[in-house]
Amino acid sequence: MLPYVEALVKEIDMFHRDAPRCTSTIYFGGGTPSLVPVESLKEIFSALRDSFSVPDDREISFETNPEDATPEYLEGLRELGVNRLSLGVQSANASELTLFNRSHTFGDVRHAIHNARNAGFENISADVIFGIPQQTMISWQDTLKRTLDLAPDHFSIYSLSLDFGTPMRAWVMRGLLPEPDSDLAADMYEWGDEELSRCGFEQYEISSWAKRGEQLAVNSKRFECRHNLQYWHNDPYLGLGAGAHGYFNGHRYSNVISPSAYINRMETRNMSFRAAKPRRISGDAVEIRNDNFEISPALAESILIDRKTEMDETMLTGMRLTKEGVAKERFRKRFNVEMDEVYVREIGELKGRGLIEVDDERVRLTKGGRLVANYVFEKFV
Helix, strand or coil: CCHHHHHHHHHHHHHCCCCCCECCEEEECCCCHHHCCHHHHHHHHHHHHHHCECCCCCEEEEEECHHHCCHHHHHHHHHHCCCEEEEEEECCCHHHHHHCCCCCCHHHHHHHHHHHHHHCCCCEEEEEEECCCCCCHHHHHHHHHHHHCCCCCEEEEEECCCCCCCHHHHHHHCCCCCCCCHHHHHHHHHHHHHHHHHCCEEEEECCEEEECHHHCCCCHHHHCCHHHHHHHCCCCECCCCCCCEEEECCEEEEECCCHHHHHHHHHHCCCCCCCCCCEEEECCEEECCCCCCCCCCCEEEEEECCHHHHHHHHHHHHCCCCCCCEEHHHHHHHHCCCHHHHCHHHHHHHHHCCCEEECCCEEEECHHHHHCHHHHHHCCC
16 A cells, blocks of 8 residues: 555544544545556545445545546546546646646647546536736637537636745746736636636536536536535535645644655554534534544644634635525524624625625625625625
8 A cells, every 4th residue: 555545544544433424525636636546546435435424426526637537547436436527627728738837738638528428427627727927818718618619517717826835926026927917817707707608507606617407407506516515605524635624623724735744644643533523503514613623643733713703704605606605594593693793794885885795595796796706705804
């Protein structure tokens, strides 16, 4: 067994003792999970099924690079139970892919989707990026149209973020690349939404579009990413592995980033849960509280989330859901208080600016509000 896989299996085994046994989704992502051989994935899946209940209808997503999506690899994923594929397309333009240090071509994307369909994947998501330095509207339109021609079932569309420590940010700061044009990026976002809607996709989250049900005579929710919906509902989830983030036992936590440090922690320390019994709060959501938070030897940082912070985060994440927004009844059941009582000032100001719409059932962003979503979110931080 590979050392990293062995460490991950140990951490999975630790969780099953006190964590809720039934999973609603599983997501392999962050980093490059498609670098892990299928034989090693079998060991991980075996540990997951030993520790948790994984019914056949559960969404199991897997991120992959286009160049890794060979027929053999994808068939192996399907045999393991993976039923949703997230493909890192990023761009159809070779020079833009070079900026991201990507080794694949758009031809690799075409072959990857072909191979995935042949392997039996009926739910394929394409990740693309706009707002890239030197990217033109024509280049962006070409990327989206060519990707649409490959008929994925879901799109995740992200505006480029120049994060600290990334090479591209350093190039921009040194003047080697122009700073992205925010006005042009907003135009790209609006055009992308219109084009996807015209092609039968429905936006359900700021960065996410799913194929509409009437296109296939099935419920459109089939193609919404159920795993990500847990984030936007601010429900608990477990993060496992190097660099993983989770929300469990009333804490937001993260593991050590370095794979070698992660392996070393799992090999040399023996720490177990000290978790309270879960308490159901609404639907499938579970709330667990315990101030003595020791979740894994790989733990790097944890923050106890108090009740007001939990309410703020529920508003912030829920606002990302463009159709659903934050449901007032769901908020009331979770916190035993009316949303309008807690956020009367914030809701009044944002509604007055035309950034949110409010009715008896929910609060959600307007179309204009989506373009300045970070401003809206700041009101709940």
